Structure formats: C-alpha cells, structure tokens
Amino acid sequence: MSDGLDIPVCAQCGLAAFPPHLACSHCGSMSWDSVVALTGVADEITVLRRTVGSDPEAPAIALGSVRTQAGPTVIARLDLEVRAHDEVELAVKRGVIRARIARTRSGLRSSG
Amino acid sequence: MIDDVVVAGAAEVPYIRRPPPGVTTPGLLAEGLRLALESAGLGHGDVDGLGIAAFGLGPDHVIDLAWHLGLELRWMMEDSNGGACMNMLAHAVRAIEAGDAEVIALIAGDCLVGDRFVELASNYNQVTRDYLTPLPVGGPPALFAFTTQRHMMRHGLSRAAYGHVVASQRDWAARNPLARYRAPLTIEEYLEAPMVADPICLFDCPPVAAGADAVVVTRAARSTGRRVHVRAVGCSFNHDQHLGDGLSTGVARIAPGIWETSGIGPSDADVISVYDDFPVMVLVQLQDLGVIEDDDVARFIVEDLATHRVAVNTSGGMLTVGQCGPTGGLHGLVECVRQLRGEREAGQIEDARIAIVVGYGMVLYRFAACSVLAVLEAV
DSSP, rough: EEEEEEEEEEEOOOOBOOSSOSSTTOOOOOOOEEEEEEEEEEEEEEEEEEEEEEEETHHHHHHHHEOOOOOOOEEEEOOTTOOEEEEEEEEEEEEEEEEOOOOOOOEEEEEE | OOEEEEEEEEEEEEEEESSOOOOOHHHHHHHHHHHHHHTTTOOGGGGOOOEEEETOOTTHHHHHHHHHHHHOOOOEEEEGGGTTHHHHHHHHHHHHHHHHHHHHEEEEEEOOOOOOHHHHTTTSSSSSIIIITTSSSOOOOHHHHHHHHHHHHHHHHHHHHHHHOOOOHHHHHHTOTTTTTOOOOOHHHHHSSOETTTTGGGGGGGBOEEEEEEEEEGGGGGSSSSSEEEEEEEEESSSSOOOOSSSOOOHHHHHHHHHHHHHHOOOGOOOEEESSSHHHHHHHHHHHTOSSTTTHHHHHIIITTTSSSSBBOTOOHHHHHOBBBHHHHHHHHHHHHHHHTTTTTOOOOTTTTTEEEEEEEOOSSSSSSEEEEEEEEEE
C-alpha cells in the first residue's frame, strides 16, 4: 500500500491531469513530473449495490468522486464511514485507489 | 445547409433481452441491413457504402461482414464511438456529397448480454481496466450516480425529477410496439425501485439487450416516399478534455454552428431524440441544445417534458426499449426518421417535419467524450 496517489503534472505548464496522458491538453508538452496527492474531498459518494452479472449476495461497496488536493477528480473505493464532502486520505492498495476519512495529514507531497 | 442528402430508410431489429442460441452480432447487423433497405425501397445491389458500429463484431471487421453480406463497396467505415456512433452519418453525408458512394447503409447492433456484457464493461478502455474495474465499478451506473448528484445539487432537483424523465418516456413507450417496458410508471413506483448505485435506481438503467438499428443514406433522387433531408450534422470529441464535471457535453460546443448551418433552431423541432443512458443526460443534453431556454430544469420537467409539450425520445428511448452495445447511437435517429416519414402509427407526432437528434457516448473515465448533433427536415 502506498500513501497518497501519484498525479501527473505537466513539466511545462503545470497542468495536473489524471489518469496519466501522453501529452498535455493545455500546452501539448509530453514531459511530465508528478506530485503525490495525500488528501482530497469526497464531493459525491454512492453505494454500489448491484451490477450486471454480479452476485446478488455480494456486499454493497462505497465509491466516491474525490477531488484531490492536486486538482484532478478521481474515482475511489471509500471506507463505508466516509460521507459526502468529507476530507479523505488517499492511498493505493493492490492497484485500487482507496480513500478514508482524513485524520492527520493534508495536502501534497513532491514525488520521489 | 446540406441540400441533397437524405435518410431514405430506417429500421430497428426488435431488441431481445435474452437472445436464444444462434442469435449473433453479424446476424443482427445483416437483419438491420435487410430491414433498412426494405424501408428505403432499395435493393442489396444498390448498396456501395457500409458503416458499422458493433462492439461484438471481433475478431471480424467490417470488410469481413461486407464479404459475408456479399456487398461490393466503394466506401466503408468501422465505428467505435458507442452511443455517438451517429458520427457515421456525418461521414456518410460527406461521402455522398463528394461522390464517393451513392447508397450507404449505417448499422449499429450487438448481441452482448450476460458475461459478454460484463467483459465489455470491465475492459471498455485501458483506463477502465486500470482504474475502475479494480475498485470495482461494474459499469456506468456508479459513474452517472456522481453526475446525477452534481446535477441535483446545481439545479435543486430531487430524485423525483429524474423519475419524471423515465415516466415520460414510459408514456411514449406505450405507443411503441418495439418497446419492452410499456406500462405506465408512477413517481411512487420509481422512488421505491431497487437502488443500483444511489441515486441511480433500476428504472434509470437501460436494459441490456440484443438487437440492431439501421438507416440508409443516399441522394434525394434515389429516395422514395417522404424525403428526410439531413440539413446539418456535426461532431465533438473531447470537448473539455475531461477537466469538467460532466454537466455539459460537446453538444454545447457544436450546436450554434449547427443552427447556423441548417437555419433551424431548437425551438423549431417537432421531435427531439437525445441519448438517455441515464436520465440525467437527457436533461444535460437538452440544456446544451438550448431547449430549456431559461435553464429552469425543474419547470421544464413539469411543464414541457412530462406533458409532452416538447416531444423528447418518442420511442420511449433506451430506458424502455433497451441497449444493445452501441445501438443507442442510432436508435434515436431511426425513431426520428420514422416520425418524419409518418410511419409511427400510434406514436406518430402529427405533422412532424423537423427533428433534432443527439448522440453521446464513450465514457473515458468519469463521463463520456463524444457527441453528435444532427438536424433532419422532411420535405
């Protein structure tokens, strides 16, 4: 599990974009840096209860549209206690972007 | 304005929720071709252009299908823009104007149900595979749950507002024998429906099905019956580079040019079709078109949509007919052409002359990136 979520930032104009792109939509640069977004705000949340082909007995899961401190909005798996507009901590665990209620940290960190 | 290109025929292969063994994507596309040619009064040998949208055609491509259909072609395209596959109409119009083809069949269809639908939803694109499927998201309802919440917040709407969208389309569906869900829906029934991803409920989701939609595009001189001219058609891809909130589509970007080209505006339309996966997108696209003039969405729903004063999705839309891969991209076009040709019997809009059709598709991550807008006029 890694703390935070890597957010690509255009090396030329500073536009943050997620998911990663080949070229910056603002200036066309193909050079990217990144920052680590440690936190964000869960702007909207939903409870996914069923999908086509899913096991009807499978437990519901919480998902959120999380506006990261770096700017881009990401879709994350939420801890069930997260409510809309909560500040959340971001992490990546086994390839899954996760968010839980923020407790101690806030903001951005330079990557590397 | 485009002068000489018409949609000469339109047909829908009835959608099936549980297709029996033997029903295949190529077979549905072939049936779509047959029915559309029959509608146009043209024959197999007249076709020299073919455009196909189908997620389930692989490993074949359009040339394989054309071969199996016995078609010799001068023009061909394979579209992958899902609910915006009506962009094939833009290409076909230009091809006919340029003389590259004379009679073009455009067909969207699929037989992707059950596990094949899950496979499609899980691997829709690389971003879905990498960032959404692992969560899991399980397809678009959860993503449009967020969009719906943003829309509710911005316009002060309750869930019932979206229920009115569905109920309105159910009322239209009652007059469409090809619709699957034709019984009236009360707002109370809508509000009590099982949740899929709050606030998206079962009635907000088009039922997955197998079927096809098809049109035939040609010069006016080749058409029979009432001529349905394509007055303008335009496309928008990546209008906001996914930096926005999903509450505006590329239609807002292209609509002014379409009105100018066609000399027709949103208030001129006798019938409107907008992509309806999900109800929130019906309202968003109508806003982008300028149909909701005062941007008072709540008023529009009650006074214009629910009363059918503005005729929107008169087939009942995908919400009642179903969704077969990319067919939603042509379903509205087929419905509007049939309306303008006076072929809709119980569902006919009296004296329908002008139609506005919108396609919307390809969810890249949080919302879709492709839009198509066409203006049709019957002469």
